[in-house]
Amino acid sequence: MKPQQLALFVGLSLSALSATTLSTQALASQANDPQRVFSQAYKNYLAAVKADENVQQAAELAYTSGKAVYGKNDDNTANLAINYAKAINGYGTELTEQRFNLYKEAHTILAGNHGEQSVEVIDALFGQANYAPSAYQADNYLEQIIEIAETQNNPKFVADMKLEAATLLAKKHSHKKYREAKNYLEAADEYYRENVPNGSVEQIKADFLMASFAEGRKRYSQAIERLNNIVTVFDENLSFDHSAELTAHSRLVSLYEKQGKSDEATKHCLAIAQMVPWKESQQQTPLYRVHPEYPKNKARFRSDGSVVMEFEVDTAGFVKNPKVLSSEGGSAFEKSAQAAIEQWRYAPKFEDGKPVSAVTQVQLDFKINR
Incomplete structure (x- = not known):
């Protein structure tokens, strides 16, 4: 997402400090306490990132102590603010506002030091777009990013920024900014198809997003093609399995089933089964599921229920011989659960390189929101 000269994840401005050492020797040699506090705080932050433990707390201390050292208008303060914003965990309005304000602070600093149209502000703009309070504001920040990219005389950089913009809008504002996201994506996809090698990371990301857009419009054949x-x-370029390949197979199972092409779906059920070992201790996750209908008479009286079912997953991943082990709420829930589960698809169990039948269980809960 960032051009080569940006180094914001765990580093400060490279013009002032090393991203890995943060000039700790120079800082330690100085006498005043704020510098020593920050030096240790930043060491702790790097260690927390490496261990993936207590990152938010460490990032906050590095930010506050670093701001005391560098002042409120230094690039390093901006980068520490970005690091802190990225480290904040949790959801909710207050945390969203906190992240947004940190990115806004960073943008103000970097724009003041390098200019509104500089590449240095791009990370801060993406952060503001991600946590903006409205779809309109998010799109406005993304437009600024595209404008900056277009000044760099680097068409691929422009395509990369449009792909990131499309991804963000699709994830957070697809209901209001569908057209804008689609336009960004199509522009990036066109560039990649004409200018980057087949199978590039960028093209794979674009294919995934194009598939999502097509599926959302029920254009299943287009999604399947992608x-x-x-x-x-x-299959053609790697000798090992990859999570992206697994995701593609899984989505293809669902898409083929939506088209009524169970035989095609089976090929991908088997591919997934060969990639992911069967775990006896873990409940199997369906690759394709049909939600059970809520019985009308139960919904009318706002009655809840649950059904525990046991069934066989055959060598092609189909559900066979479902039976009710226990239930609450009456037979109507049992019938609905069975009718749905009979349409589900799984990755079959593999033994010695061959698919075999296996028994699994699932519990379906029927609840009325009150």
């Missing part, structure tokens, strides 16, 4: 492109890339 996902099959991804599967083909991994």
